[in-house]
Amino acid sequence: MSTESIAAPRSNSAQSPKYKRSKGNNSSFEMAAWLFMRLSGVVLIVLIFGHLFVNLMLGDGIHAVDFGFVAGKWASPFWQIWDLVMLWLAILHGTNGVRTIINDYAERSGTRMTLKTVLYVASGVIVVLGTLVIFTFDPCPPGAVIDLPSFCPVP
Ligand code: HEM
Numbered sequence: 300m301s302t303e304s305i306a307a308p309r310s311n312s313a314q315s316p317k318y319k320r321s322k323g324n325n326s327s328f329e330m331a332a333w334l335f336m337r338l339s340g341v342v343l344i345v346l347i348f349g350h351l352f353v354n355l356m357l358g359d360g361i362h363a364v365d366f367g368f369v370a371g372k373w374a375s376p377f378w379q380i381w382d383l384v385m386l387w388l389a390i391l392h393g394t395n396g397v398r399t400i401i402n403d404y405a406e407r408s409g410t411r412m413t414l415k416t417v418l419y420v421a422s423g424v425i426v427v428l429g430t431l432v433i434f435t436f437d438p439c440p441p442g443a444v445i446d447l448p449s450f451c452p453v454p
Contacts, residue, residue, distance in 0.1 A: 308403040332395050339392040346385040370438030370448045379433050386429045394422040 354368075355361050372378040397418055405411040439451035 332399075336392060336395060339388045343385070343388055343392060346381065346388065350381070350385060365446070367446055367448045370436070371450075373433065373436050374438055374448070374450065383430060383433050386433070387426060390422050390426050390429075394418060 354364060373382075398415060401411055401414045401418065405414055438448055440447075
Protein backbone atom coordinates (compact mmCIF):
# COMPACT_ATOMS: atom_id res chain seq x y z
CA MET A 300 0.00 0.00 0.00
CA SER A 301 1.25 3.46 -0.86
CA THR A 302 2.27 5.62 2.05
CA GLU A 303 1.77 8.83 0.04
CA SER A 304 -0.94 11.07 1.40
CA ILE A 305 -3.20 13.45 -0.49
CA ALA A 306 -1.83 17.00 -0.48
CA ALA A 307 -3.88 19.56 1.40
CA PRO A 308 -6.09 21.71 -0.86
CA ARG A 309 -4.10 24.54 -2.54
CA SER A 310 -0.84 23.42 -0.91
CA ASN A 311 0.93 23.96 -4.27
CA SER A 312 -0.48 27.41 -4.66
CA ALA A 313 1.98 30.26 -5.08
CA GLN A 314 0.21 32.28 -2.43
CA SER A 315 -0.72 29.42 -0.19
CA PRO A 316 -2.77 29.67 1.91
CA LYS A 317 -4.57 32.14 -0.34
CA TYR A 318 -8.27 31.57 0.28
CA LYS A 319 -9.46 33.44 3.30
CA ARG A 320 -13.04 33.04 4.35
CA SER A 321 -15.13 36.19 4.21
CA LYS A 322 -14.30 38.83 6.80
CA GLY A 323 -17.71 38.72 8.49
CA ASN A 324 -18.16 36.21 11.27
CA ASN A 325 -19.08 33.14 9.28
CA SER A 326 -18.11 30.60 11.87
CA SER A 327 -21.56 29.95 13.29
CA PHE A 328 -22.91 29.21 9.81
CA GLU A 329 -19.99 26.87 9.09
CA MET A 330 -20.50 25.19 12.46
CA ALA A 331 -24.21 24.68 11.69
CA ALA A 332 -23.31 23.36 8.22
CA TRP A 333 -20.78 20.92 9.74
CA LEU A 334 -23.36 19.68 12.24
CA PHE A 335 -26.04 19.47 9.53
CA MET A 336 -23.81 17.10 7.47
CA ARG A 337 -23.55 14.69 10.42
CA LEU A 338 -27.22 14.85 11.43
CA SER A 339 -28.58 14.68 7.87
CA GLY A 340 -26.18 11.78 7.18
CA VAL A 341 -27.67 9.76 10.04
CA VAL A 342 -31.25 10.50 8.93
CA LEU A 343 -30.34 9.72 5.29
CA ILE A 344 -29.09 6.26 6.28
CA VAL A 345 -32.59 5.43 7.62
CA LEU A 346 -34.42 7.07 4.70
CA ILE A 347 -32.24 5.67 1.88
CA PHE A 348 -31.93 2.12 3.22
CA GLY A 349 -35.63 2.07 4.18
CA HIS A 350 -36.45 3.21 0.63
CA LEU A 351 -34.21 0.55 -0.95
CA PHE A 352 -35.57 -2.20 1.32
CA VAL A 353 -39.24 -1.41 0.64
CA ASN A 354 -38.77 -0.95 -3.12
CA LEU A 355 -36.32 -3.75 -3.87
CA MET A 356 -36.70 -6.44 -1.20
CA LEU A 357 -40.30 -6.57 0.04
CA GLY A 358 -42.92 -8.51 -1.94
CA ASP A 359 -41.87 -9.14 -5.57
CA GLY A 360 -38.92 -6.81 -5.11
CA ILE A 361 -37.67 -4.86 -8.11
CA HIS A 362 -40.05 -6.73 -10.47
CA ALA A 363 -43.01 -5.01 -8.82
CA VAL A 364 -41.71 -1.50 -9.51
CA ASP A 365 -43.79 0.18 -12.22
CA PHE A 366 -46.16 3.15 -12.59
CA GLY A 367 -48.81 1.46 -10.43
CA PHE A 368 -46.26 0.76 -7.68
CA VAL A 369 -45.18 4.39 -7.51
CA ALA A 370 -48.79 5.58 -7.72
CA GLY A 371 -49.76 3.23 -4.89
CA LYS A 372 -46.93 4.49 -2.70
CA TRP A 373 -47.67 8.16 -3.30
CA ALA A 374 -51.35 7.62 -2.52
CA SER A 375 -50.13 7.49 1.08
CA PRO A 376 -49.10 10.75 2.82
CA PHE A 377 -46.55 8.67 4.77
CA TRP A 378 -44.54 7.85 1.62
CA GLN A 379 -45.06 11.34 0.19
CA ILE A 380 -43.47 12.83 3.30
CA TRP A 381 -40.77 10.11 3.39
CA ASP A 382 -39.77 10.85 -0.22
CA LEU A 383 -40.04 14.61 0.30
CA VAL A 384 -37.70 14.57 3.33
CA MET A 385 -35.32 12.19 1.53
CA LEU A 386 -35.23 14.49 -1.51
CA TRP A 387 -34.68 17.69 0.50
CA LEU A 388 -32.08 16.21 2.84
CA ALA A 389 -30.14 14.48 0.03
CA ILE A 390 -30.04 17.66 -2.07
CA LEU A 391 -29.20 19.98 0.84
CA HIS A 392 -26.57 17.52 2.11
CA GLY A 393 -25.07 16.99 -1.36
CA THR A 394 -25.15 20.72 -2.14
CA ASN A 395 -23.46 21.64 1.11
CA GLY A 396 -20.84 18.93 0.53
CA VAL A 397 -20.05 20.21 -2.97
CA ARG A 398 -20.04 23.82 -1.62
CA THR A 399 -17.31 22.75 0.80
CA ILE A 400 -15.33 21.09 -2.00
CA ILE A 401 -15.62 24.21 -4.19
CA ASN A 402 -14.46 26.43 -1.31
CA ASP A 403 -11.53 24.08 -0.70
CA TYR A 404 -10.35 23.61 -4.27
CA ALA A 405 -11.39 26.55 -6.48
CA GLU A 406 -8.67 29.12 -6.01
CA ARG A 407 -10.07 32.21 -7.75
CA SER A 408 -13.01 33.94 -6.11
CA GLY A 409 -14.69 34.38 -9.53
CA THR A 410 -14.43 30.64 -10.18
CA ARG A 411 -15.81 29.87 -6.73
CA MET A 412 -18.74 32.21 -7.25
CA THR A 413 -19.54 30.82 -10.71
CA LEU A 414 -19.39 27.19 -9.58
CA LYS A 415 -21.51 27.87 -6.51
CA THR A 416 -24.09 29.77 -8.57
CA VAL A 417 -24.42 26.79 -10.95
CA LEU A 418 -24.63 24.47 -7.93
CA TYR A 419 -27.36 26.46 -6.17
CA VAL A 420 -29.43 26.90 -9.35
CA ALA A 421 -29.21 23.15 -10.13
CA SER A 422 -30.14 22.22 -6.56
CA GLY A 423 -33.04 24.69 -6.52
CA VAL A 424 -34.44 23.32 -9.80
CA ILE A 425 -34.19 19.70 -8.56
CA VAL A 426 -35.83 20.47 -5.20
CA VAL A 427 -38.69 22.46 -6.77
CA LEU A 428 -39.32 19.93 -9.57
CA GLY A 429 -39.07 16.93 -7.21
CA THR A 430 -41.45 18.52 -4.70
CA LEU A 431 -43.93 19.33 -7.47
CA VAL A 432 -43.77 15.76 -8.80
CA ILE A 433 -44.48 14.28 -5.35
CA PHE A 434 -47.51 16.50 -4.70
CA THR A 435 -49.02 16.94 -8.18
CA PHE A 436 -48.61 13.32 -9.31
CA ASP A 437 -51.86 11.97 -10.82
CA PRO A 438 -52.16 8.22 -10.12
CA CYS A 439 -55.16 7.84 -12.47
CA PRO A 440 -54.35 9.89 -15.61
CA PRO A 441 -57.28 9.93 -18.04
CA GLY A 442 -56.72 7.91 -21.24
CA ALA A 443 -53.79 5.94 -19.82
CA VAL A 444 -52.86 2.80 -21.79
CA ILE A 445 -50.90 1.21 -18.94
CA ASP A 446 -52.01 -0.78 -15.90
CA LEU A 447 -53.29 1.73 -13.36
CA PRO A 448 -53.52 1.09 -9.60
CA SER A 449 -56.58 -0.88 -8.49
CA PHE A 450 -58.09 2.15 -6.70
CA CYS A 451 -58.50 4.09 -9.99
CA PRO A 452 -62.09 4.26 -11.33
CA VAL A 453 -62.65 1.83 -14.22
CA PRO A 454 -63.15 3.92 -17.40
C1 HEM B 1 -26.14 7.14 3.50
C2 HEM B 1 -26.31 8.41 3.80
C3 HEM B 1 -25.16 9.39 3.93
C4 HEM B 1 -24.32 9.57 4.99
C5 HEM B 1 -24.26 8.78 6.30
C6 HEM B 1 -23.44 10.69 4.66
C7 HEM B 1 -22.49 11.24 5.51
C8 HEM B 1 -21.66 12.29 5.20
C9 HEM B 1 -20.79 12.98 6.12
C10 HEM B 1 -20.63 12.68 7.61
C11 HEM B 1 -20.12 13.93 5.43
C12 HEM B 1 -19.10 14.93 5.95
C13 HEM B 1 -17.70 14.45 5.63
C14 HEM B 1 -16.65 15.47 6.06
O1 HEM B 1 -16.98 16.62 6.38
O2 HEM B 1 -15.47 15.09 6.07
C15 HEM B 1 -20.56 13.85 4.05
C16 HEM B 1 -20.08 14.61 3.03
C17 HEM B 1 -20.62 14.64 1.75
N1 HEM B 1 -21.73 13.96 1.32
FE1 HEM B 1 -22.75 12.57 2.35
N2 HEM B 1 -23.76 11.13 3.41
C18 HEM B 1 -24.81 10.39 2.91
C19 HEM B 1 -25.47 10.53 1.72
C20 HEM B 1 -25.09 11.43 0.73
C21 HEM B 1 -25.83 11.67 -0.51
C22 HEM B 1 -27.16 10.98 -0.89
C23 HEM B 1 -25.13 12.60 -1.21
C24 HEM B 1 -25.43 13.21 -2.55
C25 HEM B 1 -26.62 13.67 -2.86
C26 HEM B 1 -23.95 12.95 -0.44
C27 HEM B 1 -22.98 13.85 -0.82
C28 HEM B 1 -21.95 14.29 -0.02
C29 HEM B 1 -20.91 15.22 -0.45
C30 HEM B 1 -20.77 15.83 -1.84
C31 HEM B 1 -20.08 15.43 0.67
C32 HEM B 1 -18.82 16.30 0.75
C33 HEM B 1 -17.62 15.40 0.62
C34 HEM B 1 -16.35 16.07 1.04
O3 HEM B 1 -16.37 17.05 1.82
O4 HEM B 1 -15.28 15.59 0.61
N3 HEM B 1 -23.96 12.22 0.73
N4 HEM B 1 -21.50 12.84 3.94
